[in-house]
Amino acid sequence: MHNQMLHCAMPSSSTRSNLHSSLPPLQGSSGDNTPSSSTQPSPTVNLTCEFTLAKQTDSYSEIWSKIHPSYSYEDQNLGQGEAREDQQLAQVLNPSRECVQEALRHATPSTLTRLVSTYFDHSENTSHLCLLLHDNVQHARSLYYDLHNLLDVLPLDSDPNSLTQAQCDRAFNIFLQFDGLGNPFPRPDSHNFHDMRHCFSQLNQQLHHRLCKSRSRVHLLRRAASCSAICFIGPLLPSLVPTKISKKALSHLAQLDAAAKGTYVLHNDLNTIDRLVERLYTAIEGDKFLIRLGLDRGGERHPIHEVAKQLQKNHHNFLSQLMDLEEHICLCFATINRARSLLLKEIYLHQSHYPNQFAA
Numbered sequence: 213m214h215n216q217m218l219h220c221a222m223p224s225s226s227t228r229s230n231l232h233s234s235l236p237p238l239q240g241s242s243g244d245n246t247p248s249s250s251t252q253p254s255p256t257v258n259l260t261c262e263f264t265l266a267k268q269t270d271s272y273s274e275i276w277s278k279i280h281p282s283y284s285y286e287d288q289n290l291g292q293g294e295a296r297e298d299q300q301l302a303q304v305l306n307p308s309r310e311c312v313q314e315a316l317r318h319a320t321p322s323t324l325t326r327l328v329s330t331y332f333d334h335s336e337n338t339s340h341l342c343l344l345l346h347d348n349v350q351h352a353r354s355l356y357y358d359l360h361n362l363l364d365v366l367p368l369d370s371d372p373n374s375l376t377q378a379q380c381d382r383a384f385n386i387f388l389q390f391d392g393l394g395n396p397f398p399r400p401d402s403h404n405f406h407d408m409r410h411c412f413s414q415l416n417q418q419l420h421h422r423l424c425k426s427r428s429r430v431h432l433l434r435r436a437a438s439c440s441a442i443c444f445i446g447p448l449l450p451s452l453v454p455t456k457i458s459k460k461a462l463s464h465l466a467q468l469d470a471a472a473k474g475t476y477v478l479h480n481d482l483n484t485i486d487r488l489v490e491r492l493y494t495a496i497e498g499d500k501f502l503i504r505l506g507l508d509r510g511g512e513r514h515p516i517h518e519v520a521k522q523l524q525k526n527h528h529n530f531l532s533q534l535m536d537l538e539e540h541i542c543l544c545f546a547t548i549n550r551a552r553s554l555l556l557k558e559i560y561l562h563q564s565h566y567p568n569q570f571a572a
Contacts, residue, residue: 267539275545278303279346297343305339306549307556315559324464327419328555331471334411335548338478341404342541345489349538351396352492356530358386363524372517383520384511387503395500397493405486412479419472426465463562470558474551481544488537495530499523 279300302308312332319325362383367374375383398404506519 267543269546271546271549272542275304275549276542279343279542279545297340300343301336301340304343304545304549305336305552307552309336312552312556315556315563318563323422324467327415327422328467328471328559330415331419331475331555332552334408334415335474335478335552337411338408338482339545339548341408342485342544344404345397345485346538346541348396348398348489349534349541352496352534355390355393355396355496359390359523360527362386363520363527366517366520368517368521368524372514375513375517377511380511380513380516383516384507387506387516387519391500391503391507395493395496397489397496400490400493405482405489409479409482409486412475412482416472416475416479419468419475423465423468423472426461426468430461430465460562463558467555467558467562470551470555474548474555477547477551478544481540481547485537485540485544488533488540492530492533492537495526495533499526499530 309332312329316325316329366379366383502519502522506515509515
């Protein structure tokens with residue numbers, strides 16, 4: 213965990229508007245300003261368009277530049293320790309942990325503050341997990357660097373006998389090196405994603421329960437305010453208390469709604485990233501299986517040729533999967549920051565109207 217202070221700025225209007233575009237549409241809305249009809253485009257097409265547009269935003273580009281320094285794939289020493297991870301987290305996470313702690317410092321302990329604080333913790337943990345996965349991607353590129361260079365120069369479209377002994381020996385050594393290295397990605401049964409998804413699932417249930425109670429309370433307070441405006445005691449003494457309480461309740465409701473939307477989106481992002489990681493893990497294990505088949509036959513031309521030819525077929529698809537994961541990781545960072553900014557903005561608004569009154 214890092215202790216570096218970041219600039220604590222109020223989220224901009226453009227940041228808040230970008231978040232709403234990434235959140236699920238309200239019930240009864242198509243979510244894309246398109247009237248519902250039988251000829252409506254498929255969800256897959258819409259999601260593809262949304263993903264493409266998200267990659268064109270300034271926030272996405274900014275995060276991409278922060279988490280993609282100039283790597284040399286020939287440098288195998290990619291693990292640079294916990295200090296580097298903390299520094300990267302401090303650069304990427306916004307609003308920072310310090311900003312959140314400052315906003316919640318004078319909050320009255322309550323169900324609302326607990327849920328809001330839990331959301332901020334979970335979103336920060338998700339950022340940390342994404343940084344680890346980003347490092348896994350770089351390790352995977354390093355793992356395949358020599359192998360892909362080999363595939364680019366071997367005459368795999370010709371007869372196996374066209375391979376020279378020197379080429380076979382080089383291929384065998386690279387296969388042996390590849391086989392000796394572990395899979396950079398976690399196993400599909402890894403606790404990382406399971407635990408994180410479980411945390412978000414629990415938080416989502418708690419926020420949904422609290423939202424239902426808050427909405428019922430706001431509804432009752434609105435009715436009370438309406439009645440008091442008509443049936444007041446004295447000719448010039450309408451009761452203003454229900455209206456004031458209703459505004460406070462609406463502020464609490466806005467905070468819960470922001471946390472619930474952020475939880476929903478991040479839970480979905482985690483599910484997507486989990487599937488992409490599982491696909492890459494399986495692809496690497498498949499390549500390892502092929503390479504072991506080649507190693508079992510020693511340095512013979514024919515098995516070396518057949519294994520290398522199959523690896524070449526997998527090559528471009530694997531690189532595409534790596535890029536797909538990188539892009540979703542970057543998009544997840546951007547989503548986390550937009551959701552944190554929106555929630556922190558609601559907290560600031562509430563504190564400006566009701567200083568030191570944060571109890572739900």
